[in-house]
Amino acid sequence: MSLQRSNSRQRIVIAIVVVLVLAAAAFFLLRKPDTKADAGPAPAKAGAPAAGTQQRPTLTVTVAAPEEAELTIQLPANGNIAAWQEASVGSEASGLRLADVRVNVGDRVKKGQVLATFAPESVNADVAQAKAALVEAQATAADAAGTAKRARTLDATGALSQQQINQYVTAEQTAKARVEAAKAALAAQQVRMGNTRVLAPDDGVISARSATVGSVVQAGTELFRLIRQGRLEWRAEVIASELGRIAIGTPAVVTGASGAQARGTVRSVAPTVDPQTRNALIYVDLPSLQGADATPASLKPGMFASGVFELGKSRAVTVPQQSIVPRDGFNNVMVLQPDQRVRQTKIEIGRRVGDRVEVTTPLPADAKVVVQGAGFLNDGDLVRVVDAPGAGAAPAAPAATAPPAKSN
Incomplete structure (x- = not known):
């Protein structure tokens, strides 16, 4: 009995020793090396240019x-398109039956053209009676x-007697x-x-x-309405403070x-x-609905239309429309700096002509704005400038040559 107890104690001691040895081995294997003691110089941060190297353009x-x-100096306005004059064509005869209608809406007619006819039988009888009364x-x-x-x-x-005479x-x-x-x-009958x-x-x-x-x-009953001479007009609404800028013939x-x-001129x-x-x-006169310079058929009386009055011309500074970058509710341009970096500059824009836009904000006399690729840049980015397509160099695609550096 004592021998069995002794063997049991030995097994327990051996198991404890084995567990301690395994724990010590795991501790030494999983222990991290001391970076302060063994590490050399600290590696460069991700995205930062290495010492002695040049940063690549974005x-x-x-x-x-x-x-x-x-x-052109323009004054915008809104208004309605209307007929210049609209004639009401009615009946002057009374109590007659309408026998024939020869025109419809949209037809172009000439002065004196027959639009409709009434049954003439009763009028013919009255004319004959009047002729007979005249002969009598x-x-x-x-x-x-x-x-x-x-x-x-x-x-x-x-x-x-004188009375008889x-x-x-x-x-x-x-x-x-x-x-x-x-x-x-x-x-009257005629x-x-x-x-x-x-x-x-x-x-x-x-x-x-x-x-x-x-x-x-x-x-007096109206039978037709006629747009006289096919002429239309634009009735533009202009605020009182702008009236002095508009004259007849503008x-x-x-x-x-x-x-x-459609182009027109101010009549009154x-x-x-x-x-x-x-x-x-x-009141702006528009071309008639007929002829080589006719008003487009899609412009019709009663239609709402916008327009501009051309008040003259003036000098202005313009930039390509592609160079304007809308951000945060403002318009911006990327101005190239001497160190080949760009500076985001807020601007105010004005008139447009073709693919160019007026810039009312003063820019430096020697300023150069980014055109192709402006929308992909941020303030301070480094760029590489190439000639525009058609200026003697092959066009460059606005693709990034290197990923932008990440800020830590």
Whole structure:
């Protein structure tokens, strides 16, 4: 029994020793070396240029100097397009049936062209009756004139009293008056006959039609509306403070919702200002709807349109539109520095012409702004400048030649 106990104690001691040996071995194997004692010089930080080496540029770019140009001074405005004059074509005949309608909305018509006709049967009958009444009146007048002539010849003989002679003369004059009345009645019926044809009062374009075949209309009823001479106008609204800059004859460019443009000139300036909006109307004549310089078909009366008045020209400094970088709600350009780094400069822009934009913020006289690749740069980046495409060098793609250095 004592021997078994002794063997058990030995096994426990051996197990404890083995565990201690394994723990010591693991400690020495996993222990980190002392960097202070063994390490050499500290390695360079990631992204920092090594001693004796040159930092690589962030991007390959093209630059351009600001240029002076003569730009048009423009005053923007908004307004509606309307017909220059719109004529109302109606019926002058009363109680007649509309027999034929010959035009429709959008048709171009000439002055005097027949637009519609009324049934002429009843008017023809009235004309015939008036002609018969005229013939009757003329016959009566001829008889009365003969009687009055004979009575005058008997005046010296005393065969007839003066009262009878006066009666015959009066009858003659009354008969003549009835002839004139019959002629007037015939002329009125002939006018009614002419009114059975509705004619265009001027050259133009039919803008509305209410005429319906078979309807019986009264005098004054509107049948058509006509844009006279096909002319349109732009009624632009301009604030009162800008009225002094616009004169009659000032050119303007009008742009519709579809992008179609038309050039016109100021015809008149309203003599009053709206007391509610404090705006005044400027009437701009646009080309007619016909001809080589016609107003585009997409510009129609009633349409809202924007436009600009061309007030003259002035000198301005411009840069390529590609060089402008919008950031944080501001416009910026990247100005190249002598050390080949760029400086982000906030600017104010003005007019645009083609692919160039006016810069109203003063720039240095010898400034050069980054054009190709400007949107990929940050303030202080180092760049490599190449010639712009077409200037004698192959175009360079705006791709980074080296990844930008990361800041720690």
